[in-house]
Amino acid sequence: MNNKPWLQTYPDEIPSTLTYTNQPVQDYLKMAANENPNRISIHFMGKEFTYQQIYESSIKLAGYLQELGIKKGDRVAIMLPNIPQAVISYYGILMAGGIVVQTNPLYMERELEYQMKDSGAIAIITMDILFPRVTKVMPKTDLQHVIVTAIKDFLPFPKNLVYPFIQKKQYGIVVNVKHEGHNHLLTEILKQPTRSLKEYEFDFEEDLALLQYTGGTTGFPKGVMLTHRNLVANASMCKAWLYKCKAGQEVVLGILPFFHVYGMTTVLILSVMEAHKMVLLPKFDVETTLKTIQKQRPTLFPGAPTIYIGLLNHPDLKNYDLSSIDSCISGSAALPVEVQQKFEEVTGGKLVEGYGLTESSPVTHANFLWDRPRVKGSIGVPWPDTDSAILSLETGEHLPPGEVGEIVVKGPQVMKGYWNRPEETAETFIDGWLLTGDLGYMDEKGYFYVVDRKKDMIIAGGYNIYPREIEEVLYEHPNVQEVVAAGIPDPYRGETVKAYIVLKEGATTTQEELNEFARKHLASYKVPRLYEFRDELPKTAVGKILRRALIDEEKKKTNDHIEKQA
Structure with a gap:
């Protein structure tokens, strides 16, 4: 207890340690379907699906994947937004014995090729409008099969008839894929009889459920190996934290993308584990979200600061009823404290x-969330079964509170x-502790505070952006001699990407040209919003560019501006 002072602050309803059943992630969908077959699992743009329907579709997909040759441990990618097919794909892959590789639908060919090569994925489930992008990278990867779906496939009538016209207007393309050869249509797969599945023995603690890609400034994104135990444990902790929520009675707003681990755990896995209803939105649009909240009455709303800020800044916010929202954990x-306070005033929730x-x-x-006073500026306390500490950067020793x-x-x-990546894995742990790369301190009661990041990763609008990846792309521009990307303060996105450019002698280019070049190779959220041309960049004595400077x-510019305004 003395080594974990935060346990003294726990409400009686939250246990300090939990019991985990040794069941793989996919078993929770089976249990939900068996125990609550007619309960609504998903609401999507006016159409609803029961747990039995989602389970049966997942089983059909799993059998089809096994017939294609997918076996235990094979990697299968999902490149979808938050639509019902993403849920079916996730559980179907796991049921087949595969390992899910979550892939951002915004990825361009360069990014997609890298992730497919690194993961060794042999199949991918994607959308019709992304099919051309996938087919271009297939010859350079291990991909053998593409399963294609479309948003219209799971829309109610008449939206399913109208949506293709909207899609054509929005994206300028119509993609028609035939169910033949290495190309497969999810709609055709789900029409087929259910196949009997080959059962595999699962090692709850060792077998991987997911490769979730992350990265750093010293290299390209890395596949984080998350086991069934990792995911079940974290969702179980979340369930314990939300102790006032009732199984099967909550409505969860699914805006956080499932290809981001936060959305996957707190929306996808937790909802199925508790047989909650998920209200899915394929992208964040402020007005659509406000209308959805008013109509569908969600009670749980995991999100990111930019989402809450976007809603609060809508000019017609007062015309919407958000009072159903009871619990939100922001990640x-x-x-910002003012965002937290205003959102609670508007919704009446926490x-x-x-x-x-x-x-x-x-x-x-x-x-x-409940029964304890708010601690300003803190990230809170460790969850059940979670230990945390502050290590000295100089000595590696444990530091006392306040340091x-x-x-x-x-x-x-x-x-x-x-x-x-065994070497990078070893570098990320010290004596069994995971090094977060974040600098902070703990107070006497066990509340933790983040003061800075040791890593140079940029977090803009909740997305993790890695400077080196941006720099690699801009270095390919024929007129660029030197480049460094950095995250600078942004009142809406938290940070935004700025690129500092030194051009080759005699060369000329514009911000617009660089922006157009970057957009061909990077997802839109990674593209720099600002460019600054310089004669030289600050460097160390050995020539290393000083990003921190x-x-x-x-x-300093931001602070000076604030002082002048004051």
Whole structure:
């Protein structure tokens, strides 16, 4: 107890340790269907699906995947937004014995090719409008099969007839894929009889359920190996934290993308584990979200600060009833106190900040939703079965309360390691502690605070963005001599990407040209919003570009501007 002072602050309803059933993730969908077959699992744009329907569709997909040759341990990618097919795909892959590789639908060919090569995925489930992108990278990867679906496939009548015209207007393309050869249509798969599945023995603690890609400034994204135990443990912790929520009675707003580990755990897995109803939105649009909240009356709303900020800043906010919202845990970036307070005033619910990282499935800390006073500026306390400490950057020793060092964590939700990267895995752990790369401190009561990031990763709008990836692309521009990307303060996104450019002697280019070039190779959220052309960049004596010096310059500009306004 003395080594974990936060346990003294736990409400009686939250146990300090939990019991985990040794069942793989996919078993929870089977249980939900067996126990609540007619309960609504998904609401999607006016159409609803029961747990029995989702389970049966997942079983059909699993049998088809096995017939294609998918066996235990094979990697199968999902490149979909939050639509019913994403849920079916996720559980279908696991039922087949595969390992899910979550892939961002915004990825361009370069990014997609890298992830498919690194994971060794042999099949991918994607949308019709992304099919051309996937087919271009297939010859360079191990991909053998593409399963294609369309948003219209799961829409109610007459939306399913109208949507293709909307899609054509929005994207300018119509893609028709035939169910033949290496191309497969999910609609055709789900029409087929259910096949008997080959059963595999699962090792709850060792077998992987997921490769979730993350990265750093020293290299390209890495596949975080998350086991069935990792994911089940973190969802179980979330269930314990939300102790006032009732099984099967909550409505969960699914805006956080499932290809992000936070959305996958707190919306997808937790909802199925508790047989809640998920209201899915394929993308975040402020007005659509407000209308959905008013009509569908969600009670749980996991989100990111930019989502809450976007809703609060809508000019017609007062015309919408958001009073159904009871509980929200914000992740992915720091939650401004004023946003928290205003959102609670508008909804009457509770919004608290949590903390985690992909390597921990992802949540490790959170503030209490109920029965405890708010602690300003804190990321909260460690979750059940989770240990955390502050290590000295100089000595590696544990630091006492109040002293700043690196935040480290232990717990059953912590990853097995990085896919095919034993050296980087070893560097990320010290004496069993996962190094988060974040600098912070703990107070006397066990509340943790983040003060800075040791890593140079940029978090913009809840997305993790890795500077080196941006720099690699911009270095390919024929007129660029030197480039460094950095995250600078942004009142809406938390941070935004700025690129500092030194052009080759005699060369000329514009911000517009660089922007167009970057958009051909990077997902839109990674593309720099700002460019600054310089004669030279700040460097160390050995020629290393000082990214931190540029960030400090920007912070000083921001502070000077604030002081002038004051």
